[in-house]
Amino acid sequence: MSHTIVTGVIGADTHIVGNRILSMALEDAGYRVVSLGALTPAADFIRAAIETAADAILVSSLYGQGELDCRGFRDLCIEAGLDDILLYVGGNLVVGKQPWDAVERRFLDMGFDRAFPPGTRVEAALSALAADFAARDAAAGVTSAASRLP
Amino acid sequence: MSAALLIDFGSTWTKLRAVDVDTGALIGTSQGPSTVATDINIGLDAALATLARAMHGLPSFVVRLASSSAAGGLRMVTVGLVRELTAEAARQAALGAGAKLVGEFAYRLTAADVARVDALAPDIVLLCGGTDGGNRDVILHNADALARCSVQCPVVVAGNREATDAIQTLLSGAGRTAIATANVLPALDALDIEPARAAIRDVFMQRIVHAKGIDRAGAAVDRVLMPTPAAVLDGARLLAEGVAGREGLGSLVVVDPGGATTDVHSIGAGEPSTPGVIRYGLPEPYAKRTVEGDLGMRHNATAIVAAVGLDVLAGRAGITTADARTALARIEADVEAVPSTDAETRLDDALVRAAVDIAMGRHAGTVETVYTAQGPVQMQRGKDLSNVQWLIGTGGAIVHARDPGSVLRIVCADPATPAQLRPRAPRLAIDADYLLYAAGLLAQVDPGAAFDCARNHLRIVD
Numbered sequence: 093m094s095h096t097i098v099t100g101v102i103g104a105d106t107h108i109v110g111n112r113i114l115s116m117a118l119e120d121a122g123y124r125v126v127s128l129g130a131l132t133p134a135a136d137f138i139r140a141a142i143e144t145a146a147d148a149i150l151v152s153s154l155y156g157q158g159e160l161d162c163r164g165f166r167d168l169c170i171e172a173g174l175d176d177i178l179l180y181v182g183g184n185l186v187v188g189k190q191p192w193d194a195v196e197r198r199f200l201d202m203g204f205d206r207a208f209p210p211g212t213r214v215e216a217a218l219s220a221l222a223a224d225f226a227a228r229d230a231a232a233g234v235t236s237a238a239s240r241l242p
Numbered sequence: 243m244s245a246a247l248l249i250d251f252g253s254t255w256t257k258l259r260a261v262d263v264d265t266g267a268l269i270g271t272s273q274g275p276s277t278v279a280t281d282i283n284i285g286l287d288a289a290l291a292t293l294a295r296a297m298h299g300l301p302s303f304v305v306r307l308a309s310s311s312a313a314g315g316l317r318m319v320t321v322g323l324v325r326e327l328t329a330e331a332a333r334q335a336a337l338g339a340g341a342k343l344v345g346e347f348a349y350r351l352t353a354a355d356v357a358r359v360d361a362l363a364p365d366i367v368l369l370c371g372g373t374d375g376g377n378r379d380v381i382l383h384n385a386d387a388l389a390r391c392s393v394q395c396p397v398v399v400a401g402n403r404e405a406t407d408a409i410q411t412l413l414s415g416a417g418r419t420a421i422a423t424a425n426v427l428p429a430l431d432a433l434d435i436e437p438a439r440a441a442i443r444d445v446f447m448q449r450i451v452h453a454k455g456i457d458r459a460g461a462a463v464d465r466v467l468m469p470t471p472a473a474v475l476d477g478a479r480l481l482a483e484g485v486a487g488r489e490g491l492g493s494l495v496v497v498d499p500g501g502a503t504t505d506v507h508s509i510g511a512g513e514p515s516t517p518g519v520i521r522y523g524l525p526e527p528y529a530k531r532t533v534e535g536d537l538g539m540r541h542n543a544t545a546i547v548a549a550v551g552l553d554v555l556a557g558r559a560g561i562t563t564a565d566a567r568t569a570l571a572r573i574e575a576d577v578e579a580v581p582s583t584d585a586e587t588r589l590d591d592a593l594v595r596a597a598v599d600i601a602m603g604r605h606a607g608t609v610e611t612v613y614t615a616q617g618p619v620q621m622q623r624g625k626d627l628s629n630v631q632w633l634i635g636t637g638g639a640i641v642h643a644r645d646p647g648s649v650l651r652i653v654c655a656d657p658a659t660p661a662q663l664r665p666r667a668p669r670l671a672i673d674a675d676y677l678l679y680a681a682g683l684l685a686q687v688d689p690g691a692a693f694d695c696a697r698n699h700l701r702i703v704d
Contacts, residue, residue, distance in 0.1 A: 096375070104614040124375060126430055131520060131612065131621065140430055143327045144376035155615045 095147040095225055098140050100128030103161035107154035110183070114150065117214040123221075134165055138172045148178035148221065151204075158185035159198065166203025178224055180217065182208030245269060245301040246688070248680035249286070249308035249463060250470050251456060252276055253315070254501075254578075256285040258293050259680040263304065266694025268675055270297040278312040282459045290462065307683040308466045309473040313454040315342035316446055316469040319364040321388070322348050323371035323380045328401065330524055331426040332370040335400065335435035337531045339442035340472025341366070350380055351387035359391050365450050366395055366442060369409070372402030374428040385409040389416035396445050400426045400438040421445060433525040443468050467683055471531060474498065474636070475507050476682030479529050481634075481696050482509035485689040491697070494632035495605075495665055496678065497653055499597045499639045501540035501577065506605035507531045512625025515663075519609060519620040526625045532605045537597040539590070539639045540577040543570060550596045559592035561585045587644075594639040595652045602653045607663040622663070628655065630665040634700065636673035646672045647703035670704035 099115045101108060108130040115127040126144050128136060137149050149169075153161060162181055169177055181204045186195050192209045199207035206220055243262050250257040253276060260270035274289030294300045318341035322329025329348035336343055345362045347355055359367070367388060371381035381401040388397055389412055396419040399409050406422045413420035421444070424437035451457045451466045459466075467473070474496065484490025493510030508530050514521060536545040547555060547570060556566035569589040572579055581587040607624025635641065635650050643649050647670050655664040673696075681696035 104612055104619075106614055106616050106619060126373075128430075131522070131614075131619065139324045139326055142377060143324045143371075143427070144373045144430065145378070146376075157615070 094122050094124055096124040096126065096144050097221075098126045098128065098137055098144065098146045098149045099152070100132035100137055101130045101152045101154065102132055102134060102137070103153065103155070103157055104131060105153055105155040105157070105161075106130045107152075107183075110154065111152040114152070114214055114217065117218065118150075121218050134161065134168055137165075138168050138174065141169075141174055141177060142172055146177065147225065148180065150217070151179070151181045152183045153181065153185055154183045156184055156187035158183060162199065162202060162204070164202075169203075178221075178228070179204045180206045180208065180220070182212055182217070184210050243301065244304045246684055246691070247303040247306040248683045249306065250473075250679050251278060251282065251286075251308060251310040251312040251459075251466075252470065253311055256282075256289045257676065258289045259675070259677060260293060260297065260301070260303075261680060261684060261691065261695050263684070263688050263691040266691045266698060268677065268695060268699055269301075271675060272296060276312050278455060282312070282456055283462070286459050286462055305687050306462065306464045307686065308456075308459070308463045309468050309470040309679055309683055310451070310454070310456050310466055311470040312456060316340060316442075316450060317342050317344045317362070317365045318368060318442075319343075319345040319359055319362055319366075320347065320368045321351065321370065321384050323377055324348065327430065327524065328370045328372065328427050331433055331435065332368050332400070334433065334527050334530070335426050335438040336368050336442070337533060338435055338472070338475065338527060338529060339439040339446075340469030340475065340531075341442065343533070351384045356387050356391055359388070360393050363393055364395055365453065366445055367397045368438065368442065369397050369399050370401040370426050372405065372425075373430060374403045374425050376402055378402050378405040381405045382408060382412070385412050389413055389418060394418065396421060396449060398423060398438060398441050398445060400424065400441070403428075419449075427524075431525060433527060435527055439472075443472065467686060470679050471505060471533075473679040473682035474505070475529055475531050476685055477678035477680070477692075477696055478507045478634070478682075479509050480681055480685045480689065480693050481632075481678075485693050488690065488693050488697075490693075492631040493627075493629070494634060495602075495627060495630050495653070495668070496634045496636055496673075497598045497602065497640070497650070498635075498637045499537070499539055499594050499601070500637055502535075502538040502542060504534045504537040504597045504601040505531060506534075506601050508605065508625060508627055508630070510625070510627070510630060512607060512627060514622050515626050515628040516620070519622050519626075522621045523623045526607070530605070530625065532601070534597075534601045534604060537601055539593055539597060540573060543573045543593055546593050546596050546600075549600060555589070555592045555596065558595070559585075559588040561588050590639070591643055591649075594643060595649055598635075598640070598649060599652045602664055603659075603662055608661050609663060610661060624663070626663040628663050628666045630668050632671060633665050633668040634671050634673055634678075636676065636678055641672050641674050641676070650703065669702065671700040671702050673699075674701040675699050
């Protein structure tokens with residue numbers, strides 16, 4: 093059974109190209125992708141994840157307002173019963189030149205499982221997903237991680 | 243000449259239309275009371291007797307088809323998962339099937355919800371939830387909850403296909419009738435309500451008609467095909483699309499202000515009419531029906547007054563507020579009343595204008611400007627009806643209005659509210675002979691005659 097992943101660009105952000113490339117790469121890797129596209133409110137990620145029983149939400153933000161848009165995202169998930177859903181965020185998450193370590197820390201504190209800096213290649217996201225799903229499946233007592241690979 | 247008889251068993255009236263299927267001409271109309279509470283044949287026989295007098299004897303009908311909104315209409319309860327997603331898709335499917343929605347539920351049904359379903363006593367439950375391959379826990383939970391209801395009505399199952407087999411086993415095991423059909427929302431960007439609509443109509447035809455005693459008219463009627471609102475929607479669709487050899491009217495909107503509700507039907511894709519606009523939200527049904535349960539010319543006149551304000555309404559009607567209050571009191575005292583004074587006629591006119599105006603505002607999509615770092619972006623929710631080619635009024639309140647054209651113009655786009663995507667410059671017409679339902683029924687056996695009948699009897703009012 094393959095995993096289902098919700099993708100989209102959060103907030104009033106129209107930068108769709110990178111997100112589309114990511115969504116295509118995820119599909120090629122065998123995932124079921126629910127692509128919400130640009131200008132997606134946080135609540136729509138949650139609604140889509142509930143209805144499609146998604147295993148992960150990948151949030152893109154390219155216009156520097158990600159920190160505002162993503163505030164409380166994990167809390168929304170918990171409120172909707174998606175306590176353990178895997179949450180990634182990536183892109184130009186903040187305005188100006190800030191050290192990545194500090195930016196990453198801030199988003200991890202917000203409840204994201206991973207944050208990715210600008211210029212991340214899709215391969216990095218794919219291998220992170222594979223590792224995280226494998227770890228979760230092992231923890232959940234699924235016999236072999238390999239059998240759950242997409 | 244071969245003639246078809248088209249019957250509408252309504253909540254108040256049994257209406258008959260006789261159509262010459264060779265020419266599509268309307269050859270007779272009549273009505274009798276609705277007597278489904280006692281014996282549906284009493285009202286039907288009365289209507290047939292009137293028709294026979296008007297036509298100097300009844301022709302031998304080659305086909306006799308009926309729709310029904312009698313005995314409370316097709317009362318439905320819908321159940322979905324996320325309110326804005328599968329619960330909304332379920333709503334669209336039920337309304338498109340001509341149902342009267344009496345209850346809508348989302349997420350997991352609770353014990354209190356089950357009790358409410360029992361209290362509502364629906365004719366059919368539409369059970370949805372989960373995209374295909376998506377969530378299956380909630381629809382299974384809800385099937386289990388419905389199996390515990392004491393109401394024994396059939397359940398149409400149109401959710402995550404991976405859960406369908408288990409649900410059928412579960413419901414059948416509980417002695418319930420479960421009819422499985424395709425998911426109303428197989429993916430978030432794909433609305434697929436036609437299979438559910440067809441399944442609901444089948445259940446209506448095979449079970450509900452009997453349960454409501456409508457099939458007692460069996461000797462005089464070949465088939466009771468669908469709920470009347472579904473027949474009107476089919477008639478509208480036929481007019482828009484045309485049939486082989488007869489060009490349709492193109493995209494259109496039908497407004498139908500009734501005694502208890504105001505219905506709006508739109509046929510068309512509703513794609514953005516201006517380039518660069520981004521569509522947002524669930525995909526929209528090509529043939530869409532909305533029902534405003536709070537906007538009725540008689541049973542809900544008070545609600546219209548509450549929405550608009552009695553002073554404003556009286557001002558529009560050109561009567562004093564005191565006269566408007568008196569006229570409103572008469573409507574409230576007797577919902578069957580027809581206007582007898584000038585003030586009552588004027589108030590009725592103002593009421594119908596307010597009803598169609600508000601109903602269209604809710605049916606039409608909206609466009610909103612969102613300011614982004616890259617500049618303003620236009621986002622559209624719902625259907626863009628700006629370029630709709632025809633706007634058709636049906637129902638007595640419009641057809642008998644002093645100036646039906648001006649009532650329909652209220653429905654059109656208003657520069658003062660540019661966010662509402664209403665028809666900009668449609669042709670205006672009225673279904674003066676109340677033939678849309680008849681065309682929807684006749685289309686099942688003779689689409690050409692049905693189209694000619696509906697098209698040729700439209701009265702242009704622009």
